[in-house]
Amino acid sequence: MRDTLNRERVVRAAMDLADERGIESLTMRELGRRLGVEAASLYNHVAGKDDLLDGMADLVVAEIDLPSYGVDWKEAMRRRAVSAREVFSRHPWAAGLIDSRGPSGPCSLSYVDRVLGTLLQAGFSPGIAANAFLALDSYIYGFERQWSSLSLGAAVDTTEAAEEVLAAIPQGAYPSLACVATDYAAKPYGDAAAFDFGLGLILASLERLLE
């Protein structure tokens, strides 16, 4: 259909398919169907499914805002963390895909270099910079998957989700969980706010390390 197929269009279509129907629905055959072509034709533009997944991972990393060298290190780390979380929220399959494949693509490498560069420039030693990077990315990559695994399935708003939890709990069992869920139902918050809380904890401690 419309113009001829190429690698870029194939990878983009794969990302859309994964976004809409989940990564487990991403199938060479289904992707071909969506592009109006047989599955076998995709092999003219992509070496195989592995290559397709590599392409998706690299395009996702490219969506994350890189820290610009000018700004304060803490603000730079905050911005790129927030940007990464938004990307992982748009593409729930992305975090798992990236860290099952390692930072191989050129986008990933310059991402790593920029983050480490910002930390070194701020005055962290190479060893601490590496550790700080790992701590931040562990949190960043872990957060969205943790968040979405907690908010159970189909609940429309977050208060409803908390009430679902409460309803599913046997009376009296899990009192602390019930207490927290009740509190949450009264004043719910979103994933952006929750993410900021944990991010602030890590950044505050890093700042103290610098003094």
Add this chain to the structure above:
Amino acid sequence: MRDTLNRERVVRAAMDLADERGIESLTMRELGRRLGVEAASLYNHVAGKDDLLDGMADLVVAEIDLPSYGVDWKEAMRRRAVSAREVFSRHPWAAGLIDSRGPSGPCSLSYVDRVLGTLLQAGFSPGIAANAFLALDSYIYGFERQWSSLSLGAAVDTTEAAEEVLAAIPQGAYPSLACVATDYAAKPYGDAAAFDFGLGLILASLERLLE
């Protein structure tokens, strides 16, 4: 073979298979082969592959040491975090499996309840306890996958890994990455030490929140 098959044995064998050959090698047919039985026979003990994966997730959570109520909250959080990381290191497929399925099993629920209970008892408000829990678990669940995605593939010791990185980098590109890798090659550290660093950052900030 040896005795008759049952759900427990099937789930354990699935975990062993996933540990040894990767979660993507876990196949009903391969699992049957390993148990000396046709794939179809497994359906006598397990409702399907989804049920099998649920069983694996629950057994993994059961391997994590629960905090005992007696000890100081910070020490309790540290212990359960270290225990969880060890479990995820033994079972690299576990973190992804658990947070793609949500905390449904009874083991997961008492795990959540105990952690929240410890935080509430320490004096955190329900809202802060929930946020602290989420921050800690995002880090814990994210760490091992991040770590193993960084240490590229086949390097025997960690120094060798760093040298591999350096060799793969085009001369002069990625200077900060090269700097950190060189430093790491001189004095490498293990995953346990790296995990402790980030964990300490989060716990220290939480402690300050309590004052």
Add this chain to the structure above:
DNA sequence: ACCTGAACACCGTTCAAGT
């Protein structure tokens, strides 16, 4: 140069038939 059709080895799952 790109696409199709058919094939191959592999999945998860069901079900009648055996013991």
Add this chain to the structure above:
DNA sequence: ACCTGAACACCGTTCAAGT
């Protein structure tokens, strides 16, 4: 009660054949 054999609808991938 548990297992087998065969079948079904689905995978990823290859390759000769078409245009």
